[in-house]
Amino acid sequence: MxxxxxxxxxxxxxxxxxxxxxxxxxxxxxxNIVTTRIAETDRYPWYDSIPFIADLHCDMLLWDRDFFRQHNYGHVDLPRMQQANMALQVFTIVSKVPAGINIERNDDKSDQIGLLSFAQLRPPATWFSAKERALHQINQLYHFADKSRGDFRVLTSRSDLTQFLADRSKNSSLTSGMLGLEGAHCLENEINNLDVFYNAGVRYIGITHFFDNEWGGSAHGINKGGLTDAGKILIRKMNELKITIDLAHASPELIDNILALTTQPLIVSHTGVKGVCDNQRNLSDKHLVEIGKRNGLVGIGLWETSVCGTDAAATAKSIRYVADRIGVKNVALGSDFDGAIGTHFDATGLPLMLQALEKEGFTRAEIELIMGGNIRDFFLRNLPE
Ligand SMILES: [Zn+2]
Incomplete structure:
Protein backbone atom coordinates (compact mmCIF):
# COMPACT_ATOMS: atom_id res chain seq x y z
CA MET A 1 0.00 0.00 0.00
CA ASN A 32 1.36 32.73 -31.77
CA ILE A 33 2.25 31.41 -35.21
CA VAL A 34 3.12 32.99 -38.58
CA THR A 35 2.00 32.17 -42.12
CA THR A 36 5.20 33.39 -43.84
CA ARG A 37 8.75 34.36 -42.98
CA ILE A 38 10.68 37.00 -44.84
CA ALA A 39 13.49 35.56 -46.99
CA GLU A 40 16.92 36.65 -45.78
CA THR A 41 17.97 37.40 -49.36
CA ASP A 42 15.11 39.88 -49.91
CA ARG A 43 16.21 43.52 -49.94
CA TYR A 44 14.04 46.53 -49.23
CA PRO A 45 16.29 49.44 -50.25
CA TRP A 46 14.87 52.31 -48.22
CA TYR A 47 13.11 50.40 -45.41
CA ASP A 48 15.84 51.11 -42.85
CA SER A 49 15.67 54.82 -43.55
CA ILE A 50 11.98 55.06 -42.55
CA PRO A 51 12.25 57.42 -39.57
CA PHE A 52 9.52 56.00 -37.33
CA ILE A 53 8.12 52.47 -37.68
CA ALA A 54 5.39 51.69 -35.17
CA ASP A 55 2.53 49.35 -34.40
CA LEU A 56 -0.59 49.97 -32.33
CA HIS A 57 -1.26 46.58 -30.75
CA CYS A 58 0.76 43.68 -29.35
CA ASP A 59 -0.09 41.24 -26.53
CA MET A 60 3.47 40.04 -25.85
CA LEU A 61 3.19 40.80 -22.12
CA LEU A 62 0.74 37.92 -21.80
CA TRP A 63 3.56 35.44 -22.41
CA ASP A 64 6.61 34.54 -20.34
CA ARG A 65 9.09 35.13 -23.12
CA ASP A 66 12.57 36.53 -22.53
CA PHE A 67 12.26 40.01 -24.05
CA PHE A 68 16.01 40.26 -24.62
CA ARG A 69 16.48 37.08 -26.61
CA GLN A 70 15.51 36.49 -30.24
CA HIS A 71 12.96 33.66 -30.51
CA ASN A 72 11.93 31.50 -33.44
CA TYR A 73 8.33 31.53 -32.19
CA GLY A 74 5.88 34.26 -31.22
CA HIS A 75 6.02 37.65 -32.88
CA VAL A 76 7.85 40.29 -30.82
CA ASP A 77 10.97 40.60 -28.64
CA LEU A 78 13.59 43.35 -28.40
CA PRO A 79 16.05 41.88 -30.97
CA ARG A 80 13.22 41.46 -33.48
CA MET A 81 11.97 45.03 -32.85
CA GLN A 82 15.49 46.33 -33.47
CA GLN A 83 15.98 44.16 -36.53
CA ALA A 84 12.70 45.57 -37.91
CA ASN A 85 13.85 49.16 -37.20
CA MET A 86 10.80 49.62 -34.96
CA ALA A 87 10.66 52.87 -33.00
CA LEU A 88 7.50 52.08 -31.04
CA GLN A 89 5.32 49.11 -30.18
CA VAL A 90 2.19 49.64 -28.10
CA PHE A 91 1.95 46.77 -25.60
CA THR A 92 -1.62 45.92 -24.70
CA ILE A 93 -2.90 44.09 -21.67
CA VAL A 94 -5.18 41.09 -22.04
CA SER A 95 -6.58 40.25 -18.61
CA LYS A 96 -9.62 37.99 -19.16
CA VAL A 97 -10.60 35.76 -22.08
CA PRO A 98 -13.62 33.42 -22.04
CA ALA A 99 -13.17 29.72 -22.81
CA GLY A 100 -14.28 28.77 -26.33
CA ILE A 101 -13.64 32.38 -27.45
CA ASN A 102 -15.27 33.28 -30.78
CA ILE A 103 -16.07 36.50 -32.63
CA GLU A 104 -19.85 35.99 -32.55
CA ARG A 105 -21.01 35.54 -28.96
CA ASN A 106 -19.33 35.04 -25.56
CA ASP A 107 -20.43 35.40 -21.95
CA ASP A 108 -18.14 36.40 -19.08
CA LYS A 109 -18.58 33.22 -17.00
CA SER A 110 -15.24 31.59 -17.77
CA ASP A 111 -11.67 32.83 -18.02
CA GLN A 112 -8.50 31.36 -19.52
CA ILE A 113 -6.07 34.04 -18.35
CA GLY A 114 -6.33 33.12 -14.66
CA LEU A 115 -5.29 29.59 -15.60
CA LEU A 116 -2.45 30.84 -17.81
CA SER A 117 -1.21 33.09 -14.98
CA PHE A 118 -1.27 30.07 -12.67
CA ALA A 119 0.57 27.87 -15.20
CA GLN A 120 3.21 30.60 -15.58
CA LEU A 121 3.52 30.76 -11.78
CA ARG A 122 2.85 34.49 -11.79
CA PRO A 123 2.07 35.93 -8.32
CA PRO A 124 -1.04 34.28 -6.74
CA ALA A 125 -3.00 37.56 -6.79
CA THR A 126 -2.88 37.38 -10.62
CA TRP A 127 -4.61 33.98 -10.59
CA PHE A 128 -7.81 35.50 -9.30
CA SER A 129 -7.88 39.20 -10.23
CA ALA A 130 -7.92 40.80 -13.70
CA LYS A 131 -6.67 44.05 -12.17
CA GLU A 132 -3.67 42.31 -10.60
CA ARG A 133 -2.92 40.53 -13.86
CA ALA A 134 -2.94 43.85 -15.70
CA LEU A 135 -0.70 45.55 -13.14
CA HIS A 136 1.70 42.61 -13.25
CA GLN A 137 2.01 42.87 -17.04
CA ILE A 138 2.53 46.64 -16.79
CA ASN A 139 5.33 46.13 -14.27
CA GLN A 140 6.93 43.65 -16.67
CA LEU A 141 7.27 46.36 -19.32
CA TYR A 142 8.96 48.76 -16.88
CA HIS A 143 11.21 45.91 -15.80
CA PHE A 144 12.24 45.38 -19.45
CA ALA A 145 13.03 49.08 -19.75
CA ASP A 146 15.17 49.01 -16.58
CA LYS A 147 17.04 45.95 -17.74
CA SER A 148 17.63 47.26 -21.28
CA ARG A 149 20.22 49.89 -20.20
CA GLY A 150 18.60 52.56 -22.32
CA ASP A 151 17.86 50.49 -25.46
CA PHE A 152 14.15 50.37 -24.66
CA ARG A 153 12.01 52.92 -22.86
CA VAL A 154 8.35 53.30 -21.89
CA LEU A 155 6.69 56.48 -23.17
CA THR A 156 3.83 58.05 -21.21
CA SER A 157 3.81 61.75 -22.18
CA ARG A 158 4.32 64.11 -25.07
CA SER A 159 7.65 65.20 -23.63
CA ASP A 160 8.78 61.52 -23.36
CA LEU A 161 7.96 61.07 -27.04
CA THR A 162 9.65 64.33 -28.08
CA GLN A 163 12.79 63.38 -26.16
CA PHE A 164 12.73 59.88 -27.64
CA LEU A 165 12.50 61.30 -31.19
CA ALA A 166 15.51 63.54 -30.54
CA ASP A 167 17.56 60.67 -29.08
CA ARG A 168 16.58 58.22 -31.78
CA SER A 169 17.65 60.58 -34.55
CA LYS A 170 21.19 59.97 -33.23
CA ASN A 171 20.83 56.26 -32.41
CA SER A 172 18.45 54.16 -34.51
CA SER A 173 18.74 51.06 -32.29
CA LEU A 174 16.69 52.84 -29.61
CA THR A 175 13.17 51.53 -29.34
CA SER A 176 10.14 52.16 -27.14
CA GLY A 177 6.83 50.91 -25.80
CA MET A 178 3.55 52.39 -24.71
CA LEU A 179 0.78 50.77 -22.68
CA GLY A 180 -2.86 50.07 -23.54
CA LEU A 181 -5.62 47.98 -21.96
CA GLU A 182 -7.73 45.49 -23.87
CA GLY A 183 -11.02 45.74 -21.99
CA ALA A 184 -11.86 47.98 -19.02
CA HIS A 185 -13.20 44.98 -17.06
CA CYS A 186 -9.80 45.02 -15.26
CA LEU A 187 -10.94 48.21 -13.49
CA GLU A 188 -13.10 45.69 -11.60
CA ASN A 189 -16.17 47.95 -11.59
CA GLU A 190 -14.35 50.71 -9.69
CA ILE A 191 -13.95 54.05 -11.50
CA ASN A 192 -11.11 55.10 -9.18
CA ASN A 193 -9.01 52.30 -10.65
CA LEU A 194 -8.81 54.46 -13.78
CA ASP A 195 -6.39 56.67 -11.82
CA VAL A 196 -4.40 53.58 -10.82
CA PHE A 197 -3.93 52.59 -14.47
CA TYR A 198 -3.33 56.17 -15.59
CA ASN A 199 -0.61 56.55 -12.96
CA ALA A 200 0.86 53.22 -14.10
CA GLY A 201 1.27 54.74 -17.58
CA VAL A 202 -1.71 53.32 -19.53
CA ARG A 203 -2.46 55.70 -22.39
CA TYR A 204 -5.24 54.00 -24.32
CA ILE A 205 -8.09 51.76 -23.24
CA GLY A 206 -10.48 49.58 -25.22
CA ILE A 207 -13.73 49.65 -23.25
CA THR A 208 -14.66 46.02 -23.94
CA HIS A 209 -12.84 42.89 -25.04
CA PHE A 210 -14.60 39.64 -25.92
CA PHE A 211 -17.59 39.97 -23.54
CA ASP A 212 -20.01 42.68 -22.37
CA ASN A 213 -18.85 44.31 -19.16
CA GLU A 214 -20.09 46.83 -16.59
CA TRP A 215 -19.07 49.77 -18.83
CA GLY A 216 -20.48 48.71 -22.21
CA GLY A 217 -21.18 46.09 -24.86
CA SER A 218 -18.71 44.02 -26.86
CA ALA A 219 -18.99 43.20 -30.58
CA HIS A 220 -18.68 39.58 -29.42
CA GLY A 221 -20.84 39.77 -26.27
CA ILE A 222 -24.31 38.41 -25.49
CA ASN A 223 -26.32 41.68 -25.56
CA LYS A 224 -23.85 43.81 -27.57
CA GLY A 225 -25.35 46.95 -26.00
CA GLY A 226 -24.11 50.53 -25.67
CA LEU A 227 -22.57 52.53 -22.83
CA THR A 228 -23.98 51.92 -19.36
CA ASP A 229 -24.40 54.88 -16.97
CA ALA A 230 -21.07 53.90 -15.39
CA GLY A 231 -19.58 53.71 -18.88
CA LYS A 232 -20.57 57.32 -19.57
CA ILE A 233 -18.74 58.42 -16.43
CA LEU A 234 -15.72 56.38 -17.55
CA ILE A 235 -15.62 58.07 -20.98
CA ARG A 236 -15.80 61.56 -19.44
CA LYS A 237 -13.03 60.75 -17.01
CA MET A 238 -10.85 59.26 -19.77
CA ASN A 239 -11.32 62.53 -21.70
CA GLU A 240 -10.26 64.56 -18.64
CA LEU A 241 -7.12 62.45 -18.15
CA LYS A 242 -6.39 62.37 -21.90
CA ILE A 243 -6.48 58.58 -22.05
CA THR A 244 -7.28 57.71 -25.68
CA ILE A 245 -10.34 55.55 -26.29
CA ASP A 246 -9.78 52.43 -28.40
CA LEU A 247 -12.91 51.23 -30.24
CA ALA A 248 -11.53 47.77 -31.11
CA HIS A 249 -13.94 45.00 -30.02
CA ALA A 250 -16.71 47.55 -29.22
CA SER A 251 -20.27 46.71 -30.28
CA PRO A 252 -21.76 49.00 -32.99
CA GLU A 253 -24.08 50.54 -30.39
CA LEU A 254 -21.16 51.19 -28.03
CA ILE A 255 -19.27 52.92 -30.86
CA ASP A 256 -22.33 55.12 -31.59
CA ASN A 257 -22.65 56.06 -27.90
CA ILE A 258 -18.95 56.86 -27.51
CA LEU A 259 -18.88 58.95 -30.71
CA ALA A 260 -21.81 60.97 -29.34
CA LEU A 261 -20.10 61.61 -26.01
CA THR A 262 -16.34 61.87 -26.39
CA THR A 263 -14.61 65.15 -27.10
CA GLN A 264 -11.32 63.59 -28.16
CA PRO A 265 -9.91 61.74 -31.19
CA LEU A 266 -10.28 57.96 -31.12
CA ILE A 267 -8.28 55.00 -32.30
CA VAL A 268 -9.22 51.51 -33.39
CA SER A 269 -6.03 49.74 -32.35
CA HIS A 270 -6.41 46.50 -34.34
CA THR A 271 -9.20 45.98 -36.80
CA GLY A 272 -10.25 45.43 -40.39
CA VAL A 273 -13.01 47.08 -42.41
CA LYS A 274 -16.33 45.57 -43.45
CA GLY A 275 -15.91 47.17 -46.90
CA VAL A 276 -13.12 44.65 -47.61
CA CYS A 277 -13.71 41.89 -45.06
CA ASP A 278 -17.25 41.75 -43.69
CA ASN A 279 -17.47 40.16 -40.24
CA GLN A 280 -18.53 40.87 -36.68
CA ARG A 281 -15.22 42.37 -35.54
CA ASN A 282 -14.61 44.81 -38.38
CA LEU A 283 -15.46 48.49 -38.78
CA SER A 284 -18.45 49.69 -40.82
CA ASP A 285 -18.09 52.51 -43.38
CA LYS A 286 -20.34 54.70 -41.21
CA HIS A 287 -18.02 54.38 -38.19
CA LEU A 288 -14.91 54.68 -40.33
CA VAL A 289 -16.10 58.06 -41.64
CA GLU A 290 -16.98 59.31 -38.13
CA ILE A 291 -13.52 58.34 -36.82
CA GLY A 292 -11.92 60.14 -39.79
CA LYS A 293 -13.94 63.31 -39.11
CA ARG A 294 -12.51 63.37 -35.58
CA ASN A 295 -8.94 62.92 -36.87
CA GLY A 296 -8.72 59.45 -35.32
CA LEU A 297 -6.46 56.57 -36.26
CA VAL A 298 -7.41 53.13 -37.62
CA GLY A 299 -4.87 50.33 -37.08
CA ILE A 300 -5.25 47.59 -39.71
CA GLY A 301 -4.47 44.04 -38.60
CA LEU A 302 -1.94 41.50 -39.81
CA TRP A 303 -4.08 38.41 -39.40
CA GLU A 304 -6.71 36.61 -41.45
CA THR A 305 -9.95 37.51 -39.62
CA SER A 306 -9.16 41.22 -39.85
CA VAL A 307 -8.31 41.41 -43.55
CA CYS A 308 -9.68 38.17 -45.11
CA GLY A 309 -6.22 37.11 -46.29
CA THR A 310 -2.97 35.74 -44.95
CA ASP A 311 -0.36 38.05 -46.44
CA ALA A 312 0.87 41.63 -46.57
CA ALA A 313 -1.12 42.26 -49.76
CA ALA A 314 -4.41 41.60 -47.90
CA THR A 315 -3.50 44.11 -45.18
CA ALA A 316 -2.38 46.66 -47.80
CA LYS A 317 -5.74 46.30 -49.56
CA SER A 318 -7.64 47.23 -46.38
CA ILE A 319 -5.21 50.11 -45.75
CA ARG A 320 -5.92 51.39 -49.27
CA TYR A 321 -9.67 51.23 -48.55
CA VAL A 322 -9.31 53.27 -45.34
CA ALA A 323 -6.93 55.81 -46.93
CA ASP A 324 -9.34 56.37 -49.84
CA ARG A 325 -12.26 57.02 -47.49
CA ILE A 326 -10.81 59.00 -44.60
CA GLY A 327 -7.29 59.98 -45.71
CA VAL A 328 -3.81 58.49 -45.61
CA LYS A 329 -3.02 60.32 -42.34
CA ASN A 330 -5.64 58.31 -40.46
CA VAL A 331 -4.47 54.76 -41.06
CA ALA A 332 -1.72 52.72 -39.38
CA LEU A 333 -0.60 49.20 -38.50
CA GLY A 334 -2.46 47.36 -35.73
CA SER A 335 -0.85 43.93 -35.99
CA ASP A 336 -2.27 42.08 -32.95
CA PHE A 337 1.16 40.45 -32.63
CA ASP A 338 1.24 37.77 -29.93
CA GLY A 339 -2.54 37.88 -29.55
CA ALA A 340 -2.82 34.06 -29.67
CA ILE A 341 -3.32 34.21 -33.45
CA GLY A 342 -1.47 33.44 -36.65
CA THR A 343 -0.15 36.69 -38.16
CA HIS A 344 1.15 37.03 -41.73
CA PHE A 345 4.70 37.33 -40.27
CA ASP A 346 6.46 38.30 -37.06
CA ALA A 347 7.96 41.76 -36.45
CA THR A 348 10.93 41.00 -38.71
CA GLY A 349 8.53 40.61 -41.66
CA LEU A 350 7.39 44.24 -41.54
CA PRO A 351 9.47 45.12 -44.67
CA LEU A 352 6.96 42.98 -46.60
CA MET A 353 4.40 45.71 -45.88
CA LEU A 354 6.55 48.26 -47.68
CA GLN A 355 6.46 46.17 -50.85
CA ALA A 356 2.71 45.53 -50.57
CA LEU A 357 1.93 49.22 -49.98
CA GLU A 358 4.02 50.18 -53.03
CA LYS A 359 1.95 47.74 -55.08
CA GLU A 360 -1.20 49.53 -53.81
CA GLY A 361 0.21 52.72 -55.35
CA PHE A 362 1.21 54.59 -52.18
CA THR A 363 4.13 57.02 -52.45
CA ARG A 364 7.23 56.77 -50.25
CA ALA A 365 6.03 59.69 -48.12
CA GLU A 366 2.63 58.02 -47.67
CA ILE A 367 4.21 54.66 -46.79
CA GLU A 368 6.33 56.36 -44.13
CA LEU A 369 3.15 57.75 -42.57
CA ILE A 370 1.31 54.41 -42.69
CA MET A 371 4.29 52.45 -41.30
CA GLY A 372 4.45 54.64 -38.18
CA GLY A 373 4.53 58.37 -38.90
CA ASN A 374 0.79 58.61 -38.28
CA ILE A 375 1.11 56.89 -34.89
CA ARG A 376 3.93 59.28 -33.92
CA ASP A 377 1.86 62.30 -34.99
CA PHE A 378 -1.31 61.07 -33.28
CA PHE A 379 0.44 60.65 -29.94
CA LEU A 380 2.33 63.94 -30.32
CA ARG A 381 -1.11 65.58 -30.59
CA ASN A 382 -2.94 63.53 -27.99
CA LEU A 383 -0.67 62.30 -25.20
CA PRO A 384 -0.87 64.22 -21.93
CA GLU A 385 1.81 66.87 -21.40
ZN1 LIG B 1 -7.98 42.12 -29.59
Missing part, protein backbone atom coordinates in the same frame (compact mmCIF):
# COMPACT_ATOMS: atom_id res chain seq x y z
CA UNK A 2 2.77 2.36 1.02
CA UNK A 3 4.57 1.61 -2.26
CA UNK A 4 1.49 2.51 -4.33
CA UNK A 5 1.13 5.84 -2.50
CA UNK A 6 4.79 6.67 -3.23
CA UNK A 7 4.39 5.77 -6.92
CA UNK A 8 1.24 7.88 -7.25
CA UNK A 9 2.94 10.78 -5.47
CA UNK A 10 5.96 10.52 -7.79
CA UNK A 11 3.77 10.41 -10.91
CA UNK A 12 1.75 13.42 -9.78
CA UNK A 13 4.97 15.32 -9.02
CA UNK A 14 6.33 14.58 -12.51
CA UNK A 15 3.06 15.77 -14.08
CA UNK A 16 3.14 18.98 -12.03
CA UNK A 17 6.74 19.71 -13.03
CA UNK A 18 5.97 18.97 -16.70
CA UNK A 19 2.87 21.17 -16.58
CA UNK A 20 4.63 24.23 -15.14
CA UNK A 21 7.75 23.74 -17.28
CA UNK A 22 6.17 23.13 -20.66
CA UNK A 23 2.48 24.16 -20.78
CA UNK A 24 2.96 27.97 -20.95
CA UNK A 25 5.65 27.72 -23.61
CA UNK A 26 3.58 25.15 -25.52
CA UNK A 27 0.63 27.59 -25.67
CA UNK A 28 2.91 30.46 -26.69
CA UNK A 29 4.51 28.42 -29.48
CA UNK A 30 1.33 26.89 -30.83
CA UNK A 31 -0.96 29.94 -30.56
Missing amino acids: KKIVIIIFALVSVCVVLFFSYAPRYFDETK
